[in-house]
Amino acid sequence: MQLFDPTHTAAALPYSRLVPALALAAQELAAKAILAPERLVVPVDAASVLLCMPAVAADISVTKLVTVHPDNARHALPVIQGEVVVFDTATGRRLALLDGPTVTARRTAAMTLLGIATLAPCRPASVLIIGTGAQAAAHVDALVQFFGVARFCVAGTSAAGAQAFCQALRGRHAGVEAIALEAASLRHELPETDVVIALTTSKTPVIPVDVGAHTLAVGVGAFKPDMAEFPPELLRRRQIVVDDLAGARHEAGDLIQAKADWNGVVELAALLSGQRPRPALVPVFKTVGQAAWDLAAARVALGG
Incomplete structure (x- = not known):
């Protein structure tokens, strides 16, 4: 073995x-x-x-x-x-x-990469990361290695935490730009970006409602029914795509609390296989993880 x-x-x-x-x-x-x-x-x-x-x-x-x-x-x-x-x-x-x-860290980040490759309107050049934990670090590394992303904004609960994360990021990836933000500032001003990825265990939404029409929003961190990263208003505006429909029904607190219409939620596999057409407008992507x-x-x- x-x-x-x-x-x-x-x-x-x-x-x-x-x-x-x-x-x-x-x-x-x-x-x-x-x-x-x-x-x-x-x-x-x-x-x-x-x-x-x-x-x-x-x-x-x-x-x-x-x-x-x-x-x-x-x-x-x-x-x-x-x-x-x-x-x-x-x-x-x-x-x-x-x-x-x-x-777990690498396959979770890879699922986000697959979602971006499938759902985003273009190859991402800039990404807003919400969260400063291990999953956030894995996602940054994955985005640099797979897509060559060179511009990041990183929002943390504290300015010091976000600054420390950005310093470590720049140390691992020379030439990458990283701007630290306080998560609370996103309520008032959202940086222009190709993708927003939330990687928190928050029980209140952290992804802003007014995400740009051409920006793909990805929710990764909320994995219990009492957690939520997406605001209900954003979920009602856009097509919802999930990595695993069965798991999302029980674990995606964002969708459960927003009382999402599960008949309208699309599993990523249906898009990959061609059973369902790609959404005409940029959707949102929610992942919960799966043993597969x-x-x-x-x-x-x-x-x-």
């Missing part, structure tokens, strides 16, 4: 291969060629949870086990810990053990 630490897991998952692997997995999931039930969420304590996410395909299968302990900073430990177990479907033989948080995306990452890591 191959063992991948975080560094080796990241190196095994280049976005140039991960994005098309996700496009294939999304269509296989829709066609039931990948079987992946909704993730099992088991409370550990009042704030912490254990997540179990299995997926089975004809070639390989995976199970991701992840623990989320929000108070781990006081123990000098990461909030999210876990692993992805990969095995041969025909025999059950264990093939690999991948670092769970690294797989971990399976796609495992295929890439194993060289499939």
Whole structure:
């Protein structure tokens, strides 16, 4: 069995291969060629949870086990810990053990890249990132590497946090422009940008209502029914596209709280397969994650 630490897991998952692997997995999931039930969420304590996410395909299968302990900073430990177990479907033989948080960060960012490639009216040159956590950092790296984005605005809850994030960003990517903003300022002035991506755990909308007509808005961070990054007004104005419809019905707090008409919500796989036409106007894209995306990452890591 191959063992991948975080560094080796990241190196095994280049976005140039991960994005098309996700496009294939999304269509296989829709066609039931990948079987992946909704993730099992088991409370550990009042704030912490254990997540179990299995997926089975004809070639390989995976199970991701992840623990989320929000108070781990006081123990000098990461909030999210876990692993992805990969095995041969025909025999059950264990093939690999991948670092769970690294797989999650990269496949989540890759799904955003796939959404942008499918839904945005043009290749993005500028992006507004709302959030300064690990997912925000993964998304910035992915956008630079995959699209060559060179202009970022980064909105954080504090100016100091946003400044620190931008400084680290510029240190990783020479020549990239990064402007720090306070998230509260977006209520009054929204920078002109090709894409807005929210990566928070906010319980109140952080994406401005007045996003430009040609700007794609992506919501990534709100993954519980009581969380929301999209304002209801924006969801009512635009076509809603999701990465996984079944998961979104139970986990996309933005859509649940806005009482979205689920009959009108489109799954990305239907657009990729041509079963549904691409929206004439720029939609919004909401992701909640899926074990099938971990399976796609495992295929890439194993060289499939």
